Amino acid sequence: MRLSILSALLAIASAARAETVVLKNFTLIDGTGKPAMAGAAMVIADGRIQWVGAAGKAKAPAGSNTVDLAGKFVMPGIINLHGHLGNVIDLTQDPKFFTKQNVEAQLSTYAKYGVTTMLSMGSDQPLVYELRAAQRAGRPNLTRIYTAGKGFTGINGYPTTVPGMKGVPYEVATAAEVQKAMEELAPQRPDFVKIWVDDHLGKEKKIDTEVSRAIIAEAKKKGLRTCAHIFYYSDAKALSDAGLYACAHSVRDREVDAALIASMKKNGTWQLGTLAREYSVFAYAKRPDFYDDPFFQMGTGKKVLGMMDTEAYRARLNQDRDLPKYPGFFETAQKNLKKLYDAGVKVGFATDSGPPARFSGYSEHKEMELMAQVGFTPMQIITIFSKNSAEFLGASKDLGTLEKGHWADLVVLTRNPLDDITNTHAIDAVYIAGNKVR
Ligand SMILES: [Zn+2]
Known part of the structure; x- marks a missing residue:
């Protein structure tokens, strides 16, 4: 009994801590080799990519922390x-x-x-x-x-x-x-x-x-x-x-x-x-x-x-x-x-x-x-x-490409790396498991 109360309390506590970050209006290079997608958005819940696609279709819970990345490029970490x-x-x-x-x-x-x-x-x-x-x-x-x-x-x-x-x-x-x-x-x-x-x-x-x-x-x-x-x-x-x-x-x-x-x-x-x-x-x-x-x-x-x-x-x-x-x-x-x-x-x-x-x-x-x-x-x-x-x-389920379910490990750039790979120097932000680390 005490254990089930404890686990219920833990579940409430973890729901309260749930954190949603929405990145929007960037050009996505997702690492799969697919062409870049302009006007993209990504919903990150507790560090993982919950949704990624066209910004107009993004559904984010109220109270999400939204970051406008207009003019920027997002590539995998x-x-x-x-x-x-x-x-x-x-x-x-x-x-x-x-x-x-x-x-x-x-x-x-x-x-x-x-x-x-x-x-x-x-x-x-x-x-x-x-x-x-x-x-x-x-x-x-x-x-x-x-x-x-x-x-x-x-x-x-x-x-x-x-x-x-x-x-x-x-x-x-x-x-x-x-x-x-x-x-x-x-x-x-x-x-x-x-x-x-x-x-x-x-x-x-x-x-x-x-x-x-x-x-x-x-x-x-x-x-x-x-x-x-x-x-x-x-x-x-x-x-x-x-x-x-x-x-x-x-x-x-x-x-x-x-x-x-x-x-x-x-x-x-x-x-x-x-x-x-x-x-x-x-x-x-x-x-x-x-x-x-x-x-x-x-x-x-x-x-x-x-x-x-x-x-x-x-x-x-x-x-x-x-x-x-x-x-x-x-x-x-x-x-x-x-x-x-x-x-x-x-x-x-x-x-x-x-x-x-x-x-x-x-x-x-x-x-x-x-x-x-x-x-x-x-x-x-x-x-x-x-x-x-x-x-x-052996980590393809969690890391690598920017796809649903993967950890949000990514780099935001101010220049397009597909134009010139040294544009990867133009780092605006870095996220690891949804945590902004730069
Ligand atoms: Zn070595």
Whole structure:
């Protein structure tokens, strides 16, 4: 009896809290790939899209909060499928920085740039699961977290030699070690499993292919999908053949071919571009124009920009003897992403933002620009970062497109992104679960 009174009271309380927001008179780009719709309206109830269509037909309950967006454009929130959370302060990476405060500061930066969901790819601390659970229990007002928890590499493998990365991933050499680590990881229910498969141009130790195969197989037994940091064509092919869920970077050592395309299509292996990452490894070696762009400065801050915009910083980057090779790897990454997409391989949106000098939020807009350079249309880019990327996450019922029943995760722009994808910089407002976060 007391329980039923309690639940009745709770129902009344939640009805009293029900909140309806009506956005109206905007041009809708819903992420499905359908043409834009002028004169649209959207009714958002408790954070979800209750109705969307022509403004003249909108029915909103009395007392709704109505926002007139005349002359503006609404597109889905950006989903980034490859980022890294919480380990960086200024330009220094250290897992001890992984605190609630630092994670939330980074999520807030993503949100300001219209990135409403991010997948942190294998460099997290256990705190990530608490933060994720709190978000999923309600209506977040920061960028949504997906996580690969603690990733895998070989003993002393890349990236454990990168400053601040020792101890971050599991280091495994045998199938038994893989199994033991998976017994620890899987009960935490990471959204994905991550493997780093790279020797950094022969400078580092790469995990054995056999061990990577064991990771993919063990993960699959636990119902988990594995994403791999790859660089070489040969690794992409071997792991796609072994049932890899996603290549978390483009192949960069050579052009992809029909054999890889066939393998990825057969196995349903996704490709993530991370072109912004490939660009960032040489972009700062000469002073880039975007240092003067307020849109870049918004997320970078004066202090970090002051550290990077110096001759000493540029001189240090120019000491890397492999620097002259990076633009070529970047161009190969661009061409391969387009070639795979045109061939019908599933492509999701990803940047690898979060590590030092790979700026959360700005990277995602840079990624779009770098995709457009090789012929992706604005509509394709928007569909990739919304519909496709939600499908990648297995979240198509809740996220991605701006359709009835989905969370209202969206970006309001003052310029039309279909005219020029860099119009995504013209951000007027950002909503996550119907909460206005910018
Ligand atoms: Zn990464």
